[in-house]
Amino acid sequence: MVQFTTQVATSIEQSQQLIELGVKPETADLIYRSIMSDDGSPEWKLQLCPPTLATADNEIPAWSLPRLLELLPYEFPSDTLKPKLHHPELIKYESGYNFSVCRYTADCLVGTCIESSPFASCVSMIKWLIAKEYFNKEYLL
Structure with a gap:
C-alpha cells in the first residue's frame, strides 16, 4: 500500500x-x-x-499551496531588451519541483532550483520575484 x-x-x-x-x-x-x-x-x-x-x-x-499560487503574478514583463510577457510555471520532475519563468512558448527566462516540494518551489519563486521587484507590493510589509 x-x-x-x-x-x-x-x-x-x-x-x-x-x-x-x-x-x-x-x-x-x-x-x-x-x-x-x-x-x-x-x-x-x-x-x-x-x-x-x-x-x-x-x-x-x-x-x-492554493494561497501561495494566488500570491504569484499571472504574468510580468521581461527585463531583457525584448520586453515580452512571462509567466511562472510549476514543473514536477522525478527528483522534485521547480518554477520556470517562461513566455507563452518554450522560451524560459529563468528557473528556480529543483526543490523537494511545491511549497519550497513557491518560496524560492517568491524570493526571486521580490528580488526582481515583480512581486505584488500589496502583499509585502
Whole structure:
C-alpha cells in the first residue's frame, strides 16, 4: 500500500522564511498555534485562520499551496531588451519541483532550483520575484 505524506501548508521554517522576505502575515490562510500537549510540552497545531491575521507570540502564519499560487503574478514583463510577457510555471520532475519563468512558448527566462516540494518551489519563486521587484507590493510589509 502506498503511504501518502501530503504537506498541506508551508512548514514553520518556510513560513518564517516568507515573513523574513517581508510577505505580510495577513496573506496567510492558515496558522500554526502552539498548545500544550497532554505531557505538558508545547506542540504546534495547524489551524484555519481569518485573513485578517494578527499573530500572537504562540502563533506562526502558514500558507496553503492554493494561497501561495494566488500570491504569484499571472504574468510580468521581461527585463531583457525584448520586453515580452512571462509567466511562472510549476514543473514536477522525478527528483522534485521547480518554477520556470517562461513566455507563452518554450522560451524560459529563468528557473528556480529543483526543490523537494511545491511549497519550497513557491518560496524560492517568491524570493526571486521580490528580488526582481515583480512581486505584488500589496502583499509585502
